[in-house]
Amino acid sequence: MRAMLLREPRIPLELTHLPDPRPGPGQVLVAVHACGVCRTDLHVVDGELPHARSPVIPGHEIVGTVAETGAGVSTLKAGDRIGIPWLGSTCGACRYCRADRENLCDAAQFTGYTIDGGYADLAVADARYCFLLPQGVGDIEIAPWLCAGLIGYRALRMAGEASRIGLYGFGAAAHIVAQLARHQGREVAAFTRPGDVAAQGFARDLGAAWAGGSDEPAPFELDAALLFAPVGALVPTALRAVVKGGTVVCAGIHMSDVPQFPYALLWGERRIVSVANLTRRDAVDFFAAAAEARVRTHVTSYPLAQANDALDALRGGRLTGAAVLTPR
Numbered sequence: 001m002r003a004m005l006l007r008e009p010r011i012p013l014e015l016t017h018l019p020d021p022r023p024g025p026g027q028v029l030v031a032v033h034a035c036g037v038c039r040t041d042l043h044v045v046d047g048e049l050p051h052a053r054s055p056v057i058p059g060h061e062i063v064g065t066v067a068e069t070g071a072g073v074s075t076l077k078a079g080d081r082i083g084i085p086w087l088g089s090t091c092g093a094c095r096y097c098r099a100d101r102e103n104l105c106d107a108a109q110f111t112g113y114t115i116d117g118g119y120a121d122l123a124v125a126d127a128r129y130c131f132l133l134p135q136g137v138g139d140i141e142i143a144p145w146l147c148a149g150l151i152g153y154r155a156l157r158m159a160g161e162a163s164r165i166g167l168y169g170f171g172a173a174a175h176i177v178a179q180l181a182r183h184q185g186r187e188v189a190a191f192t193r194p195g196d197v198a199a200q201g202f203a204r205d206l207g208a209a210w211a212g213g214s215d216e217p218a219p220f221e222l223d224a225a226l227l228f229a230p231v232g233a234l235v236p237t238a239l240r241a242v243v244k245g246g247t248v249v250c251a252g253i254h255m256s257d258v259p260q261f262p263y264a265l266l267w268g269e270r271r272i273v274s275v276a277n278l279t280r281r282d283a284v285d286f287f288a289a290a291a292e293a294r295v296r297t298h299v300t301s302y303p304l305a306q307a308n309d310a311l312d313a314l315r316g317g318r319l320t321g322a323a324v325l326t327p328r
């Protein structure tokens with residue numbers, strides 16, 4: 001198979017021909033039709049996350065069809081269209097797994113990070129962590145649901161009943177969350193990189209009541225702020241924008257250091273929380289919510305061999321919505 005391999009961090013991915021993987025017990029072999037490009041992939045490529053496998057095939061927003069099932073797989077069969085997300089497997093035994101918090105598992109494996117992912121023609125995955133995908137949304141369009149959508153949904157849930165939501169960083173996740181939030185009757189303010197008028201127009205097209213730069217004051221008091229940009233300086237910025245009792249949700253896996261800020265910004269029962277990974281339950285809930293809200297993704301597709309170009313576009317803020325690789 002062809003794969004875009006990260007031989008070691010901080011160098012470009014390399015188009016490589018590798019032996020086709022075989023599904024082990026409990027695994028499925030999947031022909032990859034689409035694989036979304038997530039900001040986490042950038043953090044893996046840039047060596048900003050510890051414990052990454054090396055070399056590794058990145059990619060954890062995988063859409064494909066089951067080509068073959070390994071021994072003992074009864075829930076999926078050849079030909080099924082499935083999604084493979086970031087959560088590759090969990091131990092099932094640690095305190096978090098036993099408390100229905102498998103997203104926090106001490107021994108979890110993560111697709112495209114500690115196990116090989118979907119920047120390839122083929123991928124193998126633990127069948128228990130794959131999802132049958134709903135009909136009616138194409139392979140390329142649904143790929144960003146597998147992480148941007150799932151993590152965005154989990155972040156939105158952390159905001160509770162907040163009716164006025166600020167989204168900081170208007171990329172793949174925020175453009176899905178904006179649609180969900182609007183469908184739920186919430187008001188959305190979108191904060192982009194200063195001067196990114198294209199992203200601001202895109203946010204307004206998706207129903208944001210206001211869109212502007214993250215250096216601008218919020219147009220109204222926020223009940224919650226969701227941070228998708230990996231910029232720690234936005235934490236005090238967002239705290240300033242939320243009401244008493246408001247929540248600032250940090251949705252990324254990696255963020256630059258949060259600068260020192262006066263306690264008065266946190267006072268008033270404001271909260272700062274992070275979102276880590278996903279549970280399989282999140283996927284069930286999100287797919288239902290996204291279908292009901294008729295979420296549509298805006299994607300730019302790239303051939304597999306141009307994965308480095310897709311990553312560069314994401315790094316440079318030149319994407320509207322999400323980038324998706326199309327191995328087939």
Ligand SMILES: [Zn+2]
Pocket residue numbers: 090091092093094095096097102104105106107108
């Ligand atoms: Zn566990």
Ligand SMILES: [Zn+2]
Pocket residue numbers: 038039040041060086147148
């Ligand atoms: Zn991701």
